[in-house]
Amino acid sequence: MSSRIRAAFWDPSGSRYGIATWPWRMAPPHLMTLRQLAAHGLRPGGQGVQAQVLWRSRRYGAPGGVRAAYLYDVRLALPKRTATPAQLDALAKANAARRTCPDCKRDAGYVLPRHLGTCLDCADLAEVAA
Known part of the structure; x- marks a missing residue:
């Protein structure tokens, strides 16, 4: 077959x-x-x-x-085309913004969950306070 x-x-x-x-x-x-x-x-x-x-x-x-x-x-x-230094710099800034917590202003080391909007530590503190 x-x-x-x-x-x-x-x-x-x-x-x-x-x-x-x-x-x-x-x-x-x-x-x-x-x-x-x-x-x-x-x-x-x-x-x-x-x-x-x-x-x-x-x-x-x-x-x-x-x-x-x-x-x-x-x-x-x-x-393949390679990214220019300016493009790589823009990507680095965008990724840093996705990792920075708006509450505690520190780099969490990971991309913040969109459903929380903050780092996990700040989300835990907000949950305990509520």
Whole structure:
């Protein structure tokens, strides 16, 4: 049965699915998913989806029991962009603001829970006082 499933998804020309399609683990090595590109320090660089991998799955309620992974050509990919020092500084300030308690004005060392609005120590004190 495995060979029939693989044959159902074998369409390198794209005539059946409208885009080049391969079964699970049978795509050419120059085609990668977004996560695979990211692991190699690359990004698609403006290119569209070049191909897809299809496989049958009962997980996640996939429509028709078929899942897809979209593939991009490594040869057209570009290096990932790096953040500028100003962007990194802005991120550091934003994260520091998310960690600073508005009541006691100290860095809690973790992102404050939004439902409390304060650090856990201040929330405990407010609960005891109430």
